[in-house]
Structures are given as C-alpha cells and as structure tokens.
Amino acid sequence: xxxxxxxxxxxxxxxxxxGFILEMxxxxxxxxxxxxxxxxxxxxxxxxxxxxxxFSQFYFFPLIKLEQRxxxxxxxxxxxxGEEIPVLINALLRKVNERTVxxxxxxxxxxxxxxxxxxxxxxxxxxEALKAKHKAITELETTLKKLEIQKQELLELNQQxxxxxxxxxxxxxxxxxxxxxxxxxxxxxxxVQMEVFYNASGELSGDIYGIYQIDQYRYGIILLDxxxxxxxxxLITMTLHSLFQRLISAGVPVDLVMRELDSHLHxxxxxxxxxxHYSTAIYLLIDTERQKIDYVNAxxxxxxxxxxxxxxxxxxxxxxxxxxxxxxVFKTNTFTYKKGGRLLLYTDGVDPLISNYLAPLVRRTVSxxxxxxxxxxxxxxxxxxxxxxxSDDETFILVDLK
Numbered sequence: 001x002x003x004x005x006x007x008x009x010x011x012x013x014x015x016x017x018x019g020f021i022l023e024m025x026x027x028x029x030x031x032x033x034x035x036x037x038x039x040x041x042x043x044x045x046x047x048x049x050x051x052x053x054x055f056s057q058f059y060f061f062p063l064i065k066l067e068q069r070x071x072x073x074x075x076x077x078x079x080x081x082g083e084e085i086p087v088l089i090n091a092l093l094r095k096v097n098e099r100t101v102x103x104x105x106x107x108x109x110x111x112x113x114x115x116x117x118x119x120x121x122x123x124x125x126x127x128e129a130l131k132a133k134h135k136a137i138t139e140l141e142t143t144l145k146k147l148e149i150q151k152q153e154l155l156e157l158n159q160q161x162x163x164x165x166x167x168x169x170x171x172x173x174x175x176x177x178x179x180x181x182x183x184x185x186x187x188x189x190x191x192v193q194m195e196v197f198y199n200a201s202g203e204l205s206g207d208i209y210g211i212y213q214i215d216q217y218r219y220g221i222i223l224l225d226x227x228x229x230x231x232x233x234x235l236i237t238m239t240l241h242s243l244f245q246r247l248i249s250a251g252v253p254v255d256l257v258m259r260e261l262d263s264h265l266h267x268x269x270x271x272x273x274x275x276x277h278y279s280t281a282i283y284l285l286i287d288t289e290r291q292k293i294d295y296v297n298a299x300x301x302x303x304x305x306x307x308x309x310x311x312x313x314x315x316x317x318x319x320x321x322x323x324x325x326x327x328x329v330f331k332t333n334t335f336t337y338k339k340g341g342r343l344l345l346y347t348d349g350v351d352p353l354i355s356n357y358l359a360p361l362v363r364r365t366v367s368x369x370x371x372x373x374x375x376x377x378x379x380x381x382x383x384x385x386x387x388x389x390x391s392d393d394e395t396f397i398l399v400d401l402k
Contacts, residue, residue, distance in 0.1 A: 011087075011106030019044045019061065022101060031087075031108055033080040049076045049084055060091075064102060068093040074109065085110065176204055179234055182241050184211045186397075191288045192219060195374040195398040206233030207347050207393040208241055212248045217289035220248035222257075223397060224281040224322075225300065225347040236277050239268065244283075254285050254294045258322070258330040262298070265323030278323040282315070282345060288401065292336045293343075298322050301348050304359055308340035310366045312359060342366070343399040349392030350381065357384075370400050 005012055011028030015021060021039050029036060032047060039046075045053045052075040064070050070091040077085045086109040093102050179200075186194030194211065206226040213219050222244055226233040243264055247257045261281065269276040280300040286293050297303070299321030302314035319330050344362055351358040357380050365373050377396060 011104075011108075013044075013104040013106055015044055015102040015104065017093075017100045017102065019056075019102075021047075028106055031079075031085060031106065032077060033083075038080075047077050049078050052076045060089075064091055064093050077106075176200065179204060179208075179238065182238065183209065187211055187213055187219065191217075191402055192286070193370050193400040193402065195370050197374060197378065197394070197396050199394040201349070201393050202230055204231055204234035205393040205395075206230070206237060207349070207395040208237035209345075209395060209397060210241065210244055210248060211397070212245070214249065214251045214285075217287055218251065219286045219288070220283070221286065221345065221397060221399065222248060222281065222283040223300070223345045223347065223395065224261075224279050225349075225393070225395075226279040227277045233277065236265075236268070236279070240264065240279065248283075253332070254283055254296050255330045255332045257283055258296045258298055258319070259328075262322045262328060262330070266326055269323070276323065278321040280321045280348075284315075284343070284345070286399075286401070290336075291339070291401075292334055294332050294334050296330045296332055298330065299324075301346060301351070303346075304344040304362055305335070305337070306342045306344075306362055306366065308338055310363055312363060337401060339401060341401050342370075343401070344396065345399075346396035347393060349394040350377070350396050370398050374398060 006025045006027075008025060008027055011031050012025040013021065013028055014023040021042050021044060024036070024039060029039075032039075034047070044056070048056060055075055060070065060073060060075070070089060073089045073091070075087065075089060077087055079085055088107040088109055090105040090107075091102055092104075093100065095101075180198070183196075183198060186196045188194060196209070196211070198205070198207065198209070200207070206228055207224070208226070209221070209223045211219070211221050224237065224240060224244075226236045226240075240261060244257060244261060247260055252260075258281065261279075265277070265279065278299075280298060282295065282297045282300040282303055284293055284295040284303070293305075295303075295315055296319065297315055297317045298319045299317050302316040305313045305315060307313075313335075315333070318333060319328055342362065344358065346358065358377070361376055361380060362373070365376055368376070381394065
C-alpha cells in the first residue's frame with residue numbers, strides 16, 4: 001500500500017464483493033486496535049457489532065450493489081478490546097485488475113454521542129432560557145415604566161444644569177473681563193516703547209503682568225505664570241496683582257518685591273498643602289537715567305536682552321519659583337545697557353525653549369519696528385499651533401529702550 005495512504009488521517013479498508021477483508025491501512029488498524037494478519041481474509045462481520053451486522057446485511061451491501069457507492073453511512077465497529085467505535089463510511093464499488101472490490105473510507109465518530117448529549121443539554125438549557133426570557137421581558141416592561149419616570153426627572157435636572165451652565169458661563173466671562181481689565185497698558189514715550197500680547201487658553205488665565213512708571217526715569221515690569229490655568233490659577237493671579245501693584249508703584253527694591261510675593265503665596269496655602277500653587281515670575285526695574293536694569297528671575301523662562309548691535313543675553317533664573325520653598329533669598333542682578341537695546345519677556349506658553357524660535361527671531365528682526373516684531377512672533381505662534389496644538393496661556397512683552 002502507498003505510504004501516504006497507509007498513514008492517512010482516516011482509515012482505509014478494501015473488501016471483496018462478498019465482504020471479505022482484502023487490505024487496510026495502518027490508521028484503520030490503530031482505530032480498531034487489531035494487527036494486520038489477524039484481519040486479512042476475515043469477513044467484515046468480524047469487526048462489526050451485532051446491530052451493524054444486521055444493518056450491513058439489509059442495507060449497506062444491497063445499496064452498494066445498487067448504486068456502486070455509499071456516502072456518510074453511520075455504523076458501529078467493534079475494536080480488538082471489545083470497545084464499540086462509531087464511524088462514518090464512504091464506500092465505492094469498482095473493478096481493480098479485473099476484480100470487483102469495495103473500497104471504504106472509515107472516519108471515527110467517537111465524539112458524536114457526546115455532541116448529541118450536548119445538543120440535548122443545549123435544548124434543555126434553551127427551553128429554560130426561553131422561560132427566563134419571558135420572565136425577563138415582564139421585568140423589563142416594569143423597569144421601562146420606572147425608567148420613563150426617571151427620564152422625566154433627568155430632563156428636568158438637565159434643564160436645571162443648562163441654566164446653571166449658562167449662569168456659570170456668564171460669571172466666567174465677567175471674571176475674564178475683570179482679569180483683563182486689571183492688566184496695565186504698555187507705556188510709550190520718548191524713552192521707552194512697548195508692545196504687549198496676552199491670550200488666555202480658556203476663560204481665565206494663569207498669566208498676569210504689570211507695567212508701571214514709578215517716576216520720571218524708572219519703570220517696573222513684572223510677568224508671572226501661576227501653575228496651571230483656569231479658575232484656581234486666575235484667583236491666585238488676582239491676589240498677587242494687588243500686592244505687586246502696590247509694591248512696584250511704591251518703588252520697593254526688586255528683591256523685596258519678590259520676597260513679599262513669595263511670602264504671600266506661603267501664607268495663602270499655609271493650612272492647605274493640597275491646594276498649594278506656585279508661580280514663576282520675573283521682575284525688572286529699568287532706570288533710564290542711569291541706563292541700568294535690576295532684575296530677579298524666579299524660575300521663569302529667561303528673558304532676552306539684545307543690545308543695539310544684535311548681541312543677545314539671557315536673563316536666566318536666579319531663584320526657584322515663588323511659593324516652593326520658604327526662606328529663599330532673592331538676589332538682585334544688575335546690568336547696564338546702551339540706548340537702542342531691545343527686551344523680550346514671555347511665558348512658557350509662547351516658547352517653552354527659548355532656542356525654538358524666539359531668540360533667532362529677535363536677532364533676525366533687529367532693524368524692524370517693535371509692532372512689526374510683535375506681528376512676526378504672533379505669526380510664529382499661529383504656525384506652531386497648526387503643527388502641534390498647544391493649550392496654554394500665552395503672554396509676551398516687548399520693550400525698546402530708545
């Protein structure tokens with residue numbers, strides 16, 4: 001027998017026309033647990049159960065003689081150990097070397113009874129499920145009636161929430177107007193020229209600034225960025241605003257202004273650490289008579305100072321953000337300048353890393369009027385948003401010292 005057929009995944013059996021076993025493959029022998037020699041020459045009845053013998057005599061052999069083939073016939077074989085093995089038989093009657101033989105394909109069906117039991121169990125479970133379904137439908141109808149009542153209640157609550165939302169939006173809009181009203185206007189005279197941009201990411205902002213002319217020669221400029229944005233940050237900016245407005249307008253030294261703001265934040269959250277907020281800040285005191293600038297940078301992005309010939313200097317952080325550590329010493333830094341210099345202060349919503357575009361842009365536009373430089377920066381901001389949407393407050397201040 002061909003090697004592939006000998007080890008095929010199904011049994012193969014060749015019978016003579018009158019039912020004697022002529023040949024079988026190894027798979028068939030494994031199915032029935034017989035040896036080759038014990039079956040050769042035996043009648044097929046020797047491997048059939050009693051019911052299968054009757055079935056083959058009255059149905060199988062007559063049908064194969066009539067139609068020369070049988071397809072998917074279910075009978076039981078008896079293994080060498082006496083086990084009953086259900087199988088499907090496909091059989092074909094044909095001539096081989098002028099001899100009529102019956103070739104049979106044997107496919108074990110051991111799992112069939114299990115499947116039938118599972119089907120009966122499934123039927124029973126289905127019947128129980130139908131009963132449960134009818135019960136569930138009744139309960140569902142009751143529940144739907146309750147839901148309809150609850151729906152009406154929710155619609156009423158939703159209307160109340162909508163009214164509350166409208167009122168809240170009105171309050172937030174009023175708060176935004178108040179916050180923006182507190183911002184000072186840029187100062188423009190024969191000594192200084194300024195441009196300012198301020199844009200909240202939401203209704204309220206965590207950014208705030210102040211620009212003050214202290215006397216004939218001195219100007220104070222402060223820019224703060226409170227952690228986060230929204231209502232909580234905006235409330236803190238307003239408490240800081242009233243304090244720095246009073247201090248700067250009175251001409252308080254730079255380091256003392258920052259110390260008072262830091263102390264205010266620590267006192268504000270002394271009894272509630274979970275609500276604690278910190279703020280980055282930079283404050284510059286410009287003296288146009290002495291042509292010097294005093295400044296303190298508390299964790300804020302470095303401001304850019306550009307002298308008349310285009311050389312840039314970063315006014316980097318000299319202390320941690322306000323409200324982080326108690327007892328911080330704020331040291332004032334001072335530098336002198338030549339007329340014609342340019343100053344840029346900004347929050348991290350404008351440029352988290354100064355090297356991104358701000359510093360090169362200021363250097364590249366050294367000869368442009370200040371209002372044109374402002375437009376260039378705004379164009380860069382719009383381009384950045386188109387590439388990668390940012391949700392942060394944006395503020396910057398431009399100063400030319402004439």
